[in-house]
Amino acid sequence: MDANAVQSADSPFGLRFQGAESNAGATLVRRARWADRAIAVILGAAAFLSVFVTGSIVWMLLTETVHFFQHVSVQEFFTSKEWTPLFANPRFGIAPLVVATGLTTLIALSVAIPLGTIIAIYLSEYASVRIREILKPTLELLSAVPTVVFGYFALLFVTPVLQKLWPSLGGFNMLSAGLVMGIMIIPYVSSLAEDAMHSVPMLLREGAYALGANKLTTAVRVVIPAALSGIGAAYVLAVSRAIGETMIVAVAAGMQPRMTFDPAEGAATLTAYIVQVCLGDAPHGSIAYRSIFAAGATLFVLNLGFNVIAHYLRRRFREEY
Amino acid sequence: MSTAMLEPTVVANHQQVSGRGDAPRLEMLTPEFPEALTHPAKAEVRHLNFWYGSHQILKNVSLEIRERCVTALIGPSGCGKTTLLRCFNRMHDLYPGNRYDGEILLHPDRVNIVASHTDPIEMRMRIGMVFQKPNPYPKSIFENVAFGLRLRGVTGSELRDRVEWALRSAALWDETKDRLRDNALGLSGGQQQRLCIARALATMPEILLLDEPTSALDPIATARIEELIDELRGQLTIIIVTHNMAQAQRVADFTAFMYLGRLVEAGLTRDIFENAQEELTREYVLGRFG
Secondary structure, three states: OOHHHHHHHHOOOOOHHHOOOOHHHHHHHHHHHHHHHHHHHHHHHHHHHHHHHHHHHHHHHHHHHHHHHHHOOHHHHHHOOOEOOOOOOOOEOOHHHHHHHHHHHHHHHHHHHHHHHHHHHHHHHHOOHHHHHHHHHHHHHHHHOOHHHHHHHHHHHHHHHHHHHOOOOOOOOHHHHHHHHHHHHHHHHHHHHHHHHHOOOHHHHHHHHHOOOOHHHHHHHHHHHHOHHHHHHHHHHHHHHHHHOOHHHHHHOOOOOOOOOOOOOOOOOHHHHHHHHHHOOOOOOOHHHHHHHHHHHHHHHHHHHHHHHHHHHHHHOOOOO | OHHHHHOOOOOOOOOOOOOHHHHHHHHOOOOOOOHHHHOOEEEEEEEEEEEEOOEEEEEEEEEEEEOOOEEEEEOOOOOOHHHHHHHOOOHHHHOOOEEEEEEEEEOOOOEEOOOOOOOHHHHHHHEEEEOOOOOOOOOEHHHHHHHHHHHOOOOHHHHHHHHHHHHHHOOOHHHHOOOOOOEHHHOOHHHHHHHHHHHHHHOOOOEEEEEOOOOOOOHHHHHHHHHHHHHHOOOOEEEEEOOOHHHHHHHOOEEEEEEOOEEEEEEEHHHHHHOOOOHHHHHHHOOOOO
16 A cells, blocks of 8 residues: 555545546546546447347347248249248248238327327427326336236127127128227327427427417328328338238237238237247258248238338438427 | 608608597698508507416507508517507417407498407408418418408409419519419428418408518518518508518508507608607617617
């Protein structure tokens, strides 16, 4: 221990940096610098780990998909209208799964986008501060409900109710799966769209009101166009959620791959098929096992495609204010 | 000969706030009688009080606004000048906790703008406003000017004509006629502010409210807006809030000085700046506080 350290031990405030050139001071400075570097490494490692994991998943998806296509022709995959990998005489046309995914997604969006947008307009433009502070978190609670509960809600409540109106409706059907999925997605749309509309500056609204506009005109003609990129982002998230949603469709729309455009019928979506195979006992390395990676890769490409389109649209229509 | 021009016209110079009927008589007394004093009142603020919640911002304000003249509201920050301006188009109604008491009579029909039974939207249809920061909508230049007209049901060729007229009136037509479909946010700050003036002018308002319209602009853009105000004088009743006393002197026929929510003094601009009756006004226009 040198003199400097002794002195600082006496000081009630531990003013040890006063002798920066001395050994003790220099050590502390060095230690602080090292701590900074170590923290940077740890934080960076966390960031790179997640990128690495994502990369590995994509890699595994791709290699297994390549193996799959060594057994199944690409033409078969895209043109066949049957998906029966577990049959003795298997067919590998992805179309039925994609159609079912597309149909349930469309039904879900036709519920979630109009309702979510209307709720966002109400919360942002009409509701008093107090109502918004109650209603918004309550709506967000809806996304805390486990999706499997939504699935059983669709199967055991919505389907029987719809069957009273429409007796030919199947026990498993895409209509109720899609409708309930839409309800599940509403808070994603309303919350993000409301955030986007809320962040439109008051000055822009005042400009519209000052010209004699009422609330509706201000909301529709000024606030929504100004918040368009944020609202678009909300819609894209809704699409991604709907495409990737698994439990609701697996429970309520059934697991039977079927090429149909009729929402009254049940049909397996891409996700539902993956669940079905994972629950079963397809042997590792078999063609049935690999088919789920092909389905997964299709799902991945669909979602990626939407995100790319959304990114482009966001840049194209970005509104500044 | 310059002394004759600068000589204060002692009798006529102090226009009493309530002295509506005095103008013609005063005209006889001075050879340099300002033409502005012959204009009738367009709006009369009478004993106006305004509160946000329990906080009283305007205290018993009375002021006459003359038709087709420019009236400047000056005073230090927080004196209530913007609050007073925003009473004219009931902008405060957009926020909770507002309370008006008193009258702002709008001539010729003498409707009380701040009465609770008066429809704020109807008042905003008659009174235009330009804000401190340019606030064009993220739409094309044409649609920005057309916005207020569409609200009033104007369509087709009349819409196009009036957009052109408004852009010409705001001295913006030559710069924008070839790019009416471009986004208004691509314009410079000064152009954006003139666009906002065009947007307000397009609806042919009875009164145009300008809330520090040049505070966000550079000196050249400011000069252009001031030129524009000068061109609109005589055609339109303008009320302008400004921090800039030189600006008030350049553009305003009348000036009203406010302090702590009260109207201290109002009169011809030249009198307020050169021959104010109140000590407080003199101190303020000399830059001793504010």
